[in-house]
Amino acid sequence: MPETSKPTVGLFVTCLVDLMRPVVGFAAVKLLEDAGCKVEVPASQTCCGQPAYNSGDKADTLDIAKNVIAAFEGYDYVVAPSGSCAGMIKDHYPEAFADVPKWLARAENLSAKTYELMSFLTDVMSVSATNAEFSGTVTYHDSCSGLRELGIKDQPRALLSSVQGLKISEGNETETCCGFGGLFCVKYPDISEKMVDAKVDDIVKTGADTVLAGDLGCLMNIAGRLQRRGVDVKARHAAEVLAGMTAAPAIGEPVEGE
């Protein structure tokens, strides 16, 4: 594709990926570029504002959202490696600005071009396969916002099934919340523990050696509980596998030799 006709994508890397797991950001860049996009990463991005929104702090939500809108509205598309953050921009920005007419149109404009990474690859860029390899059995956890706000279910599975050597073993409860819920998991740790334990049990039943998902929040929760329980299942963001960037340790695992 000639440079000029390539769509420009603003990568909304998400605060968790930025701080905790840069490899997901690199994987996203690679996947988007391989799909024929020109990728830019605006340095003025921080967070989508969801923690404030879900805590009832509407004023800060709107301020943070305005930053995001200003930083990203110039791109053809905005893509996030997270159903939760993409859902925030796509579904909740227009809702949050419903009675701020000055910003509503801008929020809706951004909403219309915002996508979660894997669904963007399949639904917009018509990617049906990647050339990555991964030898192992994985199971996929459907993160709540991606699944129920954005309808992401088949897209990651379609892409993953093109990865050579990868086998998918489905759980029975892939659509059940893992108990992360942002601040929920620290505010109500007992309930969250009960939920993530059910998730871990379901993962163990699949016999998979790796659990994949499209949201780092859920993954850190699940990985942390797997590790606390001493269960030998690794956790990775699906983009790492799709981009073939699995040389780095899985979530929460030490670098080899350390």
Next chain:
Amino acid sequence: MQPTSPNFKQNAREAIADDPLQAALAKLAVGFPMRRLEAAQRLPEFEDLRDQARDIKNHVLENLDQYLEAYEKKVTDSGGHVHWCRDAKEARETILDICRKAGAKTVTKSKSMISEEIAVNAYLEENGIEPVETDLGEYIIQLRKEPPSHIIAPAIHLSKEQVADTFRNAHIDLAADRDLDEPRSLLEEARAKLREKFLGADVGLTGANMLIAETGTNVLVTNEGNADLTNNLPRVHVVIASIEKIVPTLEDASTILRVLARSATGQDISVYTTFCTGPRRPEDLDGPEEYHVVLLDNGRSEMIGSEFHEMLRCIRCGACLNHCPIYKSVGGHAYGWVYSGPMGAVLIPNLIGMEEAQHLPNASTLCGKCESVCPMRIPLPKMLRKWRERQYKAEMGSATARWALKSWAWLAKRPALYRRVMNAGVALLGQFGGQGRFKSLPLASGWTSKRDLAAPAGDTFISQHHKGARGDQSGALMRKKVH
């Protein structure tokens, strides 16, 4: 009842440690959702019916005053009486008054969440009238002096052994060594006990799943037939219902019936669906001599037009409870009042106050499962968030948490500073995170009390990316196998 909602956290902890409860919840967690799914799949127009049901109730709520008046007129025309009650107290007093005038000693009751909401049982007892619950589940919890733990399956939290114990303690006139191992024998014992009560009752008190404006009819949905004996046998039938139960026509009622049982239990329709209109007419073979409707507001009219308006579409099917991972973890009693699950978390603060119920809207991951199954398409997560907004404005909740959120938001609004602080923070954490994760970490104990915390895996993505890093692409380029 005195709400225990302020102790939600403690209630939840106890519920999680309660083995019989957990066993019961595990069964519910599989059974109800599976049956609902199968029922929905059997009916191609199910999703359309949900839209229609939602639209019917939206229309009613926009014209509620008219429909209520039309309904009242029809009830009166058919020889019944409508009593308008502003709150629980008025409703209790009205019911007592009707009972007194009827000279009632015993009141049989079929399951009604509104009667739980106004706590009429305790009130009648205090005034020398014996209320007898005739729905099996309600009967059991009445003997145990417990509130319902589920809006359609009030005793779902109990094992059959616990029920057998309850019966042994309550029915002391029966042989102590009788066999109560099978659910059948429990059912038969309850049936025998209740038969005496049905025949002796002076007043029958029922709820209403719907009130039909065009005919002045109340609709009752049960699986045990106990509502029919409750409204037919006693001399006086009292219906207690809240104002949003109105639907315009019989046709509308049947649309809602088509989604109700499917959403609730996965049945195409419940075993008994009863339509009662007024007292017995001369040509009727049976039926009550008097027919009263106690119409309760209790906060509903204030919800109209508020951000909780849509909650008034609720038909109390229980699907949101059956599919809620929080409900399935802690059961109904943890919520601390008569309602529970997502619908309870939205409704309870409206009814007992935001302060008392402040945990409930927060104890949710907003996973959205409830909304996805609600037959009336009520946006429950959105309304939970609305409560959080009200609480935030009222400065409720932990001051430390508010301060932390405020500081983070302050920083998130200042990208350049945010970047410097985060780079430094990540570098600091990275120094201690050599094992890839933390087993415990100061200020993060909410997280690390239950799970390990992954350490940051290197410098922030944005700082690396802006230095031109591309990540380790060896896996992709060399098709390297990894395990």
